[in-house]
Amino acid sequence: MALDNQDLLFASLMGSRAVSLIQNVNILNGQLRKHVLPVIPFLPLKNDNNVSDVPGKAININDNWTTPNAVNEDEQFFPLSFSFKENSVRWVFPYEPMIDFGSGNNIVKRNVAKQGEKLIGTIKERWNRKDFDITVTGVLIGSIMQGKPEDCFPKDQFIKLFEFLKHSKELFIYCHPLELAGITKVVVEDYRFPFTKGENVQAFELKLTSDYSYELLIKEDF
Known part of the structure; x- marks a missing residue:
């Protein structure tokens, strides 16, 4: 199945292994269209205006491609969020x-x-x-x-995510498939921010391990 420009962009951001996933999603979308269901938005980009090709012309939000700051949690299929403490403020x-x-x-x-x-x-x-x-x-x-860089790079998102990644204790994680498997806490083992095409885009890959609470000392009454 051929990939369009948006699919190629996503593959360049996420790595070559994403190509097969994109193809599977395209097949799924084709089946969903037959049932008059909305198409799954795989990469939330919008192109409202054309980028100027005049050399040296300043580019701002009024004459540039723009993206939404974030996709609302209720608009995501399986939103993922972290918190430092159980049932405390979550970062989606x-x-x-x-x-x-x-x-x-x-x-x-x-x-x-x-x-x-x-x-x-x-x-x-x-x-x-x-685990x-x-x-x-x-x-x-x-x-x-x-x-x-201060205008394009997702600095605020990066800083917030990095606060969780450098946390020296367990993190509470919230995502429907993980909750079904009984995963509510994780520890961060590795994380990478690979080179990513696009001045306003930064890819990441996180390696997490599930964590559980155990009572290692058992008090016995005599």
């Missing part, structure tokens, strides 16, 4: 990111010598669940595409 990601998460089991296996026909494979003695590994990939977008 301004644009809905892509979220991948998975887990598994730690299994202790034993090989039994001289196995018979009825005893095949290993003996599974015990197992426990692994969830969560990858969040998205972009921060400034309101003006070209100009001075």
Whole structure:
């Protein structure tokens, strides 16, 4: 399936692995159109005016491509938000990111010598669940595409996100698919802000791990 200019822009921001996802979303959108449902907005850009091609001409918000400062939480399909404390003030990601998460089991296996026909494979003695590994990939977008860094770069969004990333304790996370899996707290393992095309765009990739509360000391009454 061919990609249009907007798809190519998103792929350049998010990396080559996003191409297959874009194609899948395009197929989904085609099916949704048959049922007269609204098309899913994959990258919220709008082009209200033409960019001047006159060299040296100052570019401002009146004669430049603009983007919304943020997409409202109720307009996002699976909004993602962080908070430092449980049920405290949340920071909602301004644009809905892509979220991948998975887990598994730690299994202790034993090989039994001289196995018979009825005893095949290993003996599974015990197992426990692994942490969830969560990858969040998205972009921060400034309101003006070209100009001075203080006008174009999404500084406020970047600073707010970085406050959470450098936090030395667990973070509370809110997203519907994660809540269904029982994930309400995470710790930040790694984060990257790769080079991103566009003066007003900054991509990010976060590596998170689920966290849970445990009572390590059990008080017994004698």
